[in-house]
Amino acid sequence: MGDQFPPDVIYEIFSRLPIKSLARFRCVCKSWLKYINHPYLQTIHRFKEEPTPIIFQLVPSANSNKNSKLCKISVLRVNQLGTITIEKDHVLDVPYKGWSHQTPVLGSCNGLTLVLYEKTPWHGTLLTLINPVTKQRHDLPPVKLRDTEWDCPSSLQAAGIGFDDSTNTLTTVFVLCKESFWSPAGINPPLCTMVHRLGMSSWREMPQTPALPICDEGVFAHGRLHWLSNSDGFHSANDGRKVVWFDVKMEEFGLTDAPKGGQYGQLVDLNGEVGFAYKDDGIHIELWVLKREEWVLRCRFDLDRPRHIDVVVCGCxxxxxxxxxxxxxxxxxxxxxxxxxxxxxxxxxxxRCEAYIRMHRSSLFSIRGQNYK
Structure with missing residues (x-):
């Protein structure tokens, strides 16, 4: 096909195919591999497929170690037969040795998901990147601070992955407590920012850290990772929550105000946009979207569920x-x-489902073929 059609026609044909098929077509010949792996096809194919729910379920491992678990990753298939029914379609397993109450998912971007699989004072924090569609997996170098007394499992504050379009590079950001995972009320704990760019063999410590403590996984949109600040004990409720962002290209932190009244909300990826969802009185949810540094109300609806059920937004x-x-x-x-x-x-x-659910949008970005330095 490469000799019969001009490149523009080939790119147009490939852009109309589902990503799961393109992942298989990489093996047809070197010419097809070149076209499918080209950044131009990744750009024009981006966001052409609807997001897919991915389920991450922790189950006991066959390993003799009682703390060992498996993170079973599955795609949720939807059958529209009168009522909506979701069936689990298993993809792959990843070892997990973290805390049982902590989600193994630390972020997702460009079709890849960052998964935690071990945290120990001796080995540091071990992470892996997975592509649920192609079933690719790549282990990142361990994250471990040097000359640090409190480099322990509780030191993790937040993490996330973003994509630098200028270099076509995936960047992983990891924020830890540098000296202690506990600080008195009103005192910010000393933080440390570690950055890893896919293709490098080690992590790099950055001189800049977030202005406020942050938590959970980052939401990537428009070249920035976004986290919700951990406000407990650090500023009054009247000040509202802050959104801490990190520019993956410039490697700089900044602050944006969260929507007014949203002290107890959550950040969520809404089809490539940063969303903020919170319950204003326990039974109503407001969903905001960040548009050009301003928050726009997207919808407000009643849960019509018992107040004791804590509901979170997974995404679009x-x-x-x-x-x-x-x-x-x-x-x-x-x-x-x-x-x-x-x-x-x-x-x-x-x-039965006792698991963590995230929305996933497929991408042509491949973990393989990276040149490590």
Whole structure:
């Protein structure tokens, strides 16, 4: 095909194919591999497929070590037969030796998901990148601070992965407590920022750190990673929450105000945009989107569920902007909010589910073929 058609036609044909097929077509010949791996095809193919729910479930491992677990990663398939039913389609397993109450997912970007699989004072923090569509996996170098007394499992504050379009490079950011994982109220703990660019053989410590403590996984959008500041004890509730961002190209931190009244919300990826969701009175959810440094209200809806059920937003269910929500802790209950009809329905799940659910959008970015330095 490479000799019969001009490159523009070949790129147009490949851009219309699903990513799962393109991942297989890489093996046809060197010419196809060159076209499929080219950054131009990745750019024009980006966001052409709807987001897919990915489930990360921790289960006991067959290993004799009682602390050893497996992170079973599955795609959630949707069957539209009168009622919405989700069935688990298993993809792959990743070893996990972290805390049982902590999610193994530390971020996702450009079709790749950052997964934690071990945290020890001796080995440091071990991370792996996975591509659920192609089933590729790549282990990153261990994150371990030198000459640090408190380099322990509790030192992790936040993490995330972003993509630098100027260099076509995936960047992983890791923020830790440098000396102690505990500090008195009102005193910011000393932080350390570690950066790893895919293709390098080690992590690099940055001189700059976040202005405020941050937590959880970062949401990547428009060249920046975003975290919600951990406000407990560091500023009054009247000041509101802050969103800490990190520019992956410039490697600089900055601050943006969260929506007013949203002291107890969460950041979420909404089809490549930064979203902020919070419950204003326990039974209502407001969902905001960050547009050009300003927050715009996207929707507000009633949960119509018992107040004791803690519901979190997973992300956009499809390109129409419908929202997938899940209960937090214990047996999962799933809900879908339809934007056009302003309707919230519970989703039936095939089998018991005690897991972490994230939205995933496929990408052509390949973990393989990186030149390590």
């Amino acid at each position: 269910w499809n390109d129409d902007g419908d929202i997938l929500l899940t209960s937090n802790g214990g047996k999962k209950r799933l809900f879908v909010y339809t934007l056009k009809t302003d309707d919230l329905k519970e989703v039936k799940l095939d089998g």
